Amino acid sequence: NDLDTPPDSDTGERRNVPIGMVDLPIHIVPWPQSIGVSAWTDKITAFHLSEGTSEEKAAAAKINGLSKRLFPDAPFPFRFSASANTHALVLRHDVALSDEAYGIEFSDDQAVLSYGGQPGRDYGLTVLAQIAYGAYVDPGTYRFPATGTIADSPRFGWRGTHLDVSRHFRQKNEVLRLLDILAWGRMNVLQWHLTDDEGWRLEIKAYPELTSSGAKRGPGCQQVGQLGFSSEIYEGSYSQDDVRDIVSHAIDLNIDIVPEIDAPGHSTAVLKTYPKFADQAEPDNSYHSIQGYPNNALNPAMDETYDFLEKVFAEVASLFPSEFIHIGGDEVDVHSWLESPKAQRLMSEENLTGTLELQAYFMGRVRKILAKHGKKLAGWDEVSHGGGIDPDGVLLMAWQKREVTKELIDQGYDVISTPGQHYYLDMVQASGWREPGASWAGVSTPEASYAYEPSDGLDESKLNQLKGVQACIWSEHLTDNALFNHMVFPRIYAVAESGWTSPDRKNWQRFAAASAIFPTL
Numbered sequence: 001n002d003l004d005t006p007p008d009s010d011t012g013e014r015r016n017v018p019i020g021m022v023d024l025p026i027h028i029v030p031w032p033q034s035i036g037v038s039a040w041t042d043k044i045t046a047f048h049l050s051e052g053t054s055e056e057k058a059a060a061a062k063i064n065g066l067s068k069r070l071f072p073d074a075p076f077p078f079r080f081s082a083s084a085n086t087h088a089l090v091l092r093h094d095v096a097l098s099d100e101a102y103g104i105e106f107s108d109d110q111a112v113l114s115y116g117g118q119p120g121r122d123y124g125l126t127v128l129a130q131i132a133y134g135a136y137v138d139p140g141t142y143r144f145p146a147t148g149t150i151a152d153s154p155r156f157g158w159r160g161t162h163l164d165v166s167r168h169f170r171q172k173n174e175v176l177r178l179l180d181i182l183a184w185g186r187m188n189v190l191q192w193h194l195t196d197d198e199g200w201r202l203e204i205k206a207y208p209e210l211t212s213s214g215a216k217r218g219p220g221c222q223q224v225g226q227l228g229f230s231s232e233i234y235e236g237s238y239s240q241d242d243v244r245d246i247v248s249h250a251i252d253l254n255i256d257i258v259p260e261i262d263a264p265g266h267s268t269a270v271l272k273t274y275p276k277f278a279d280q281a282e283p284d285n286s287y288h289s290i291q292g293y294p295n296n297a298l299n300p301a302m303d304e305t306y307d308f309l310e311k312v313f314a315e316v317a318s319l320f321p322s323e324f325i326h327i328g329g330d331e332v333d334v335h336s337w338l339e340s341p342k343a344q345r346l347m348s349e350e351n352l353t354g355t356l357e358l359q360a361y362f363m364g365r366v367r368k369i370l371a372k373h374g375k376k377l378a379g380w381d382e383v384s385h386g387g388g389i390d391p392d393g394v395l396l397m398a399w400q401k402r403e404v405t406k407e408l409i410d411q412g413y414d415v416i417s418t419p420g421q422h423y424y425l426d427m428v429q430a431s432g433w434r435e436p437g438a439s440w441a442g443v444s445t446p447e448a449s450y451a452y453e454p455s456d457g458l459d460e461s462k463l464n465q466l467k468g469v470q471a472c473i474w475s476e477h478l479t480d481n482a483l484f485n486h487m488v489f490p491r492i493y494a495v496a497e498s499g500w501t502s503p504d505r506k507n508w509q510r511f512a513a514a515s516a517i518f519p520t521l
């Protein structure tokens with residue numbers, strides 16, 4: 001008796017619904033791979049952990065904290081309780097389940113939650129909290145399935161969100177809250193876009209001016225460009241202590257933070273802060289990036305470039321425990337190198353036939369720097385241009401259009417699907433002058449984002465190279481939290497559900513109704 005299927009429309013029969021009550025919804029996002037519920041409990045106020053290890057009790061307290069932080073205004077926050085006389089919750093570690101898998105068996109007086117590892121345990125508890133917040137009856141009471149089963153594990157191992165904090169900065173507490181929001185949707189990666197033309201946001205001890213100067217724009221500051229013309233100084237950055245706090249919160253919530261240092265392009269903040277990293281022979285103003293910044297790329301033929309990156313990546317690698325560091329690689333205006341004698345010399349020494357090949361040469365060298373620190377390279381799809389690099393262990397984000405996913409997979413790369421047309425949360429959601437956002441990739445309605453299937457058109461035999469999906473929060477347009485919320489919800493959870501739930505189990509109406517339990521920033 002699956003809740004996917006509506007009640008029988010001939011008889012209008014509902015499943016064991018108490019007289020006088022409408023059928024209760026179940027809001028779970030993302031929707032489980034298997035769920036069947038046939039009866040509901042009477043009102044209950046909390047789950048009592050009747051048995052459990054100290055880790056299990058701590059996990060329940062953690063999910064209490066998560067839902068309390070997400071919904072501070074809920075008058076009676078749902079909780080897992082230590083006191084007796086409530087519905088019992090039994091936790092069971094099950095070695096047969098994978099790390100992220102969990103299952104729940106509901107019966108009249110208890111629920112048994114089996115889990116593979118810490119993520120599965122936390123996901124199961126989160127799902128119970130979601131059921132409570134979705135089936136809120138009257139102040140302080142909830143109903144739960146009294147007979148039913150959930151068996152669940154994710155479709156993809158990478159269910160990511162990318163956050164651009166360069167164009168518009170997000171305070172530390174907002175980043176912490178975004179991690180809570182991801183955890184609520186069982187997402188497990190934050191790609192943190194820490195640097196761009198408009199500001200460098202991460203403290204680097206070897207180059208303190210990157211933040212003391214490179215994180216500022218406005219009157220009297222160096223950076224100019226599309227966001228550089230405000231009448232006040234705009235600034236913001238994270239100290240390394242801030243980062244440690246954020247990383248530890250993420251680990252607690254089973255989220256991997258993948259830092260992104262965007263190179264060689266999108267580097268105005270670096271080049272204006274440290275003019276010595278710019279090739280003085282390049283013309284000042286002849287070439288512009290797509291966002292209008294003149295010559296904003298680090299020069300791949302200068303030793304200074306690699307010295308700089310060595311020191312930066314050494315610090316980044318020590319701050320973030322992630323397997324990958326994302327090095328950007330997008331939208332490089334390679335033409336400025338045409339006028340650099342150093343670049344020309346290197347190209348002839350290395351037999352490089354063009355500037356895109358020079359870009360690929362740069363990627364290969366950066367990859368070696370990362371490897372020294374035990375990190376693998378992730379980048380945008382342009383890392384594959386100009387001949388690309390050896391795809392072994394390289395993860396690329398396919399952003400430009402759907403076909404790119406297939407092209408990269410055919411070249412041997414592991415790929416995350418993040419198409420601008422569907423997964424860029426800065427795209428407008430409707431046409432019309434009042435709808436905020438960018439539109440270079442078209443209109444991206446929440447329903448279209450939800451419907452996008454990342455594996456369409458891929459060879460069956462290569463599906464294992466599609467590692468997951470990612471929502472991208474580019475922030476040129478996100479000037480305040482109201483805009484952030486308007487653009488991010490519900491599309492972020494549309495991507496979360498595509499990352500978790502099998503395509504045949506998705507249902508837009510059911511998903512849209514669950515927005516009653518979506519938080520905001």
Ligand code: TNX
Binds near residue numbers: 380426475476
């Ligand atoms: C393209 S996607 C960019 C970003 C912009 C975004 C705006 C990508 C790798 N680069 O620099 O913020 O479009 O939608």
